Amino acid sequence: MEPLLRELRFFWSVRSGPIMLAALMALSVLSVGWGLQNIARLEEEAAKVYTLQAVDDLAVARHASDPGDAAYYTSHVVHDAPGPMAFAALGQTDIAPSILRIRALALEGQIHENEASNPELSLPGRLDFAFVLVYIAPLILIALLHDTWSSEREAGRLTLLSSTPRSSARLWAPRVVVRSGLVLGALLAPLIIGSVLSGAAATDIAIASLLAAAMVAFWTLVSTIVAARGPSSTVNAATLAAIWFGITLVAPASANLAINALVPIPNGAAIARENREAVHDGWDLPKDGTMQRFFEHHPEWVDTPPVTTPFHWKWYYAFQHLGDVHVAETSAAYREGIAKREEVAGTLSLALPPIAIQRALHRIADTDVEAQLDFQDSIRRYHADLRRFYYPYIFEGRRFEPTDYALAPRFVSSESQ
Amino acid sequence: MRRALRIAGGELTLLVRSRLALVGIAALLLLSGIAAATSWTHMTHERLARAEGQAAADHDFDTQPDRHPHRMVHYGHYAHRPVNALAAFDPGVDPFTGTVIYLEGHRQNSAVFGAVRESSSLMRFGLLTPAFVLQTLAPLLLIFLGFATVSREKATRSLIQLRTHGASAADIVIGKALALALVAAAALAPALLALAAAALAQPAEAMAALVVGTGYAAYLLFWCCLIVAVSALAGASRTALMALVTVWTVTVVLAPRVGAELASRVDPLPLRAETDLLIQADLREMGDSHNPDDPFFNAFRERTLAQYGVSRVEDLPFNYRGAVSAEGEALTSSLFDRYASETADIQRRQFDVLQNFAWLSPAISVRRVSMAGAATDLDNHLRFLEQAERYRFDLVQRLNRLHADGLSFADDSARSRDLEAERRTRVSASNWRSAPDFKFEPASASARLTSSLLALGALGAWLAGSAGLVALAVLRTGRAD
Numbered sequence: 086m087e088p089l090l091r092e093l094r095f096f097w098s099v100r101s102g103p104i105m106l107a108a109l110m111a112l113s114v115l116s117v118g119w120g121l122q123n124i125a126r127l128e129e130e131a132a133k134v135y136t137l138q139a140v141d142d143l144a145v146a147r148h149a150s151d152p153g154d155a156a157y158y159t160s161h162v163v164h165d166a167p168g169p170m171a172f173a174a175l176g177q178t179d180i181a182p183s184i185l186r187i188r189a190l191a192l193e194g195q196i197h198e199n200e201a202s203n204p205e206l207s208l209p210g211r212l213d214f215a216f217v218l219v220y221i222a223p224l225i226l227i228a229l230l231h232d233t234w235s236s237e238r239e240a241g242r243l244t245l246l247s248s249t250p251r252s253s254a255r256l257w258a259p260r261v262v263v264r265s266g267l268v269l270g271a272l273l274a275p276l277i278i279g280s281v282l283s284g285a286a287a288t289d290i291a292i293a294s295l296l297a298a299a300m301v302a303f304w305t306l307v308s309t310i311v312a313a314r315g316p317s318s319t320v321n322a323a324t325l326a327a328i329w330f331g332i333t334l335v336a337p338a339s340a341n342l343a344i345n346a347l348v349p350i351p352n353g354a355a356i357a358r359e360n361r362e363a364v365h366d367g368w369d370l371p372k373d374g375t376m377q378r379f380f381e382h383h384p385e386w387v388d389t390p391p392v393t394t395p396f397h398w399k400w401y402y403a404f405q406h407l408g409d410v411h412v413a414e415t416s417a418a419y420r421e422g423i424a425k426r427e428e429v430a431g432t433l434s435l436a437l438p439p440i441a442i443q444r445a446l447h448r449i450a451d452t453d454v455e456a457q458l459d460f461q462d463s464i465r466r467y468h469a470d471l472r473r474f475y476y477p478y479i480f481e482g483r484r485f486e487p488t489d490y491a492l493a494p495r496f497v498s499s500e501s502q
Numbered sequence: 503m504r505r506a507l508r509i510a511g512g513e514l515t516l517l518v519r520s521r522l523a524l525v526g527i528a529a530l531l532l533l534s535g536i537a538a539a540t541s542w543t544h545m546t547h548e549r550l551a552r553a554e555g556q557a558a559a560d561h562d563f564d565t566q567p568d569r570h571p572h573r574m575v576h577y578g579h580y581a582h583r584p585v586n587a588l589a590a591f592d593p594g595v596d597p598f599t600g601t602v603i604y605l606e607g608h609r610q611n612s613a614v615f616g617a618v619r620e621s622s623s624l625m626r627f628g629l630l631t632p633a634f635v636l637q638t639l640a641p642l643l644l645i646f647l648g649f650a651t652v653s654r655e656k657a658t659r660s661l662i663q664l665r666t667h668g669a670s671a672a673d674i675v676i677g678k679a680l681a682l683a684l685v686a687a688a689a690l691a692p693a694l695l696a697l698a699a700a701a702l703a704q705p706a707e708a709m710a711a712l713v714v715g716t717g718y719a720a721y722l723l724f725w726c727c728l729i730v731a732v733s734a735l736a737g738a739s740r741t742a743l744m745a746l747v748t749v750w751t752v753t754v755v756l757a758p759r760v761g762a763e764l765a766s767r768v769d770p771l772p773l774r775a776e777t778d779l780l781i782q783a784d785l786r787e788m789g790d791s792h793n794p795d796d797p798f799f800n801a802f803r804e805r806t807l808a809q810y811g812v813s814r815v816e817d818l819p820f821n822y823r824g825a826v827s828a829e830g831e832a833l834t835s836s837l838f839d840r841y842a843s844e845t846a847d848i849q850r851r852q853f854d855v856l857q858n859f860a861w862l863s864p865a866i867s868v869r870r871v872s873m874a875g876a877a878t879d880l881d882n883h884l885r886f887l888e889q890a891e892r893y894r895f896d897l898v899q900r901l902n903r904l905h906a907d908g909l910s911f912a913d914d915s916a917r918s919r920d921l922e923a924e925r926r927t928r929v930s931a932s933n934w935r936s937a938p939d940f941k942f943e944p945a946s947a948s949a950r951l952t953s954s955l956l957a958l959g960a961l962g963a964w965l966a967g968s969a970g971l972v973a974l975a976v977l978r979t980g981r982a983d
Binding site for chain 2: 112122126130131133137144148181182184186197199201204205206209210211216221228232318319326327330334337338345346350353355357358361362422423426427430434453
């Protein structure tokens with residue numbers, strides 16, 4: 086205990102150390118506080134959407150007794166409620182919508198809708214805990230650890246200290262432990278308080294804390310190795326900053342470039358156009374053929390009487406669905422392309438521990454690209470349920486009573502299933 | 503001055519001889535070169551893809567068969583945001599926004615399909631573009647190369663030696679800054695080449711390219727001055743390094759994020775779903791064309807009947823249903839415009855908050871100059887949204903006029919029951935071909951330059967400040983011996 090206390094006193098005696106620690110502490114408190122507020126605001130906004138949607142539903146119910154109208158005019162809220170750890174790593178929450186309104190029409194034109202975000206604010210990146218962990222904390226660690234040996238040498242004390250009959254590890258380990266420990270403390274205290282406030286599960290808090298600890302351990306290790314071998318404080322500091330620069334700035338940007346070049350994805354706009362063509366062609370194609378093709382996917386309605394009028398809702402919803410079926414393959418390839426890019430990014434980041442840790446934190450937070458794709462998958466499942474809910478009314482010609490609106494399935498996100 | 507040049511030459515020789523520094527210079531040039539080349543390739547591909555997408559959408563629209571005009575209202579159209587000539591240099595917000603909007607009647611869709619939702623999460627670490635290299639990476643590499651330029655001489659007492667050989671403090675400090683500026687110029691070269699190529703391809707953008715290039719030159723010169731001045735003022739090389747890395751972290755990494763975060767909370771944006779529902783709610787208040795007893799549309803009918811002196815809509819000289827569609831579209835569009843301009847105003851106010859941080863961070867200033875020059879800023883995106891909406895409205899109203907004038911009310915009313923009447927409600931396909939195509943008009947180069955004047959001013963102030971610091975360093979170094 087004594088050596089640790091000695092190092093602690095030593096740390097406080099040099100002015101720059103406490104200042105850096107205070108700056109880190111301030112940033113991590115700020116990032117956690119703002120993260121919590123951002124998520125809370127997102128949830129408040131979502132609550133407003135639900136309230137407004139309920140009013141909208143009532144207004145639709147007042148006019149529509151025809152099931153075709155009901156399905157056409159009713160929007161259904163799909164909501165990817167942010168998880169309790171989202172505040173720590175905001176990820177894609179600024180640009181990918183967490184709430185959409187879906188109708189039982191062709192889905193392809195609805196599922197890619199964007200949030201009304203300000204791109205100028207997304208461009209610099211978010212100031213969240215993950216940012217402090219991957220960008221700021223390493224720089225502070227480097228500043229505190231790069232001269233562990235060289236400062237003593239440069240002060241002319243190294244030979245003196247090394248000549249004392251104790252193993253060198255016992256001499257220097259306390260200094261490294263105290264400094265890294267203080268950095269970890271400045272990160273963990275706000276993180277844990279924030280997680281508890283946001284109602285995170287103990288395992289999530291534990292994993293997030295371990296990830297923060299792993300980040301601190303990685304940079305402590307790198308700093309110690311460089312500090313032990315480097316010729317001078319100056320060269321050590323420059324070397325470490327250069328390593329940080331390579332891992333945190335250059336490598337991810339280069340990797341992103343390489344991944345996007347190596348893993349092509351189908352053109353999204355072309356898929357949307359093709360979907361529209363398929364849907365609108367439905368108006369002009371022979372109705373029998375359309376219905377037959379629809380029955381291949383929904384054989385349960387094969388006995389429905391043929392459509393003889395120029396317009397019938399069951400025919401309308403049949404070709405809406407066929408429009409989605411038409412592009413199902415390319416649309417899946419589009420999704421798989423993005424998933425593949427994310428997967429390759431995961432593999433590449435194994436070579437860059439800080440990036441891997443940052444990604445793992447976003448996984449826990451459920452705010453990464455995978456979360457965005459999961460949400461879209463659950464929207465697709467929900468949309469299928471929605472269609473199946475309306476079909477019996479439409480195909481059997483049943484009246485859609487005002488009370489039937491409440492019977493529509495409600496969206497449940499993938500995590501809660 | 504000759505002595506300053508000699509000192510600059512000596513410093514460069516030293517940089518090239520030191521393996522570490524050489525690696526730094528090579529890395530900087532390599533990054534700058536790779537960024538210029540790949541960004542050029544990528545944005546050229548993107549430009550072609552969007553142009554092809556627009557051409558395909560125009561072709562699809564023009565080649566639709568004879569049909570009921572309201573079918574075309576629902577068939578809709580697409581507007582793609584084209585890629586500006588300088589976008590390869592600085593894609594700006596382009597990858598963070600949707601690039602194409604589906605335009606249809608009664609609805610206002612969002613711009614969809616942008617790089618940020620099609621890439622891995624690594625994209626949020628930054629895009630390797632010339633702009634990113636120059637704004638973010640180059641200053642830090644210059645710091646690595648330059649933090650010890652003067653402090654090293656002080657530590658080894660060679661400063662005194664240089665002075666005894668007749669070099670003044672000004673020669674030494676300015677010579678070192680010059681050497682660093684030459685390295686910066688080399689890093690700037692591939693980017694400037696890319697800018698020049700873009701300006702040649704589109705001469706109208708030459709002025710913008712020149713201003714952007716000047717902005718980056720000023721920005722990098724600011725860093726060179728700052729680095730050498732701090733190196734001269736600091737007691738030791740390590741102090742200089744720590745101070746410079748701190749300045750870099752605060753101004754390049756931290757300030758833009760703090761600015762963006764503050765901007766988003768000073769003036770929060772409502773969710774899109776909420777805005778859509780508010781529009782629906784307002785619409786129900788004002789007029790609901792699906793409600794047969796709606797007062798707004800009843801009043802419209804009475805007004806129209808009175809205007810033409812008839813008592814039944816069947817007797818009107820045009821198809822009343824088309825007129826109702828046009829009236830309904832005008833109503834919904836007025837709401838779309840109101841809410842869209844509210845959203846755009848919030849975004850512009852957020853942008854202004856962020857811009858105030860230009861006085862705290864030269865990186866924000868140069869980013870502003872760069873994105874305005876390249877026409878890849880928020881303003882360009884908002885212009886796209888506004889022009890797409892204008893085009894949507896004009897197209898839909900053109901179709902609604904056809905609906906009112908091109909077919910009879912009796913046929914239109916009977917068309918979902920009577921196949922013959924349905925056939926008569928189809929209007930000629932030539933009408934689709936004669937509709938104008940969507941053409942995006944970016945802000946003129948001079949308007950864009952005007953909008954970045956403040957940021958240019960801030961950049962000038964930063965440069966002047968760093969020059970002042972150099973002067974201070976010269977004075978201090980001169981007094982030191």
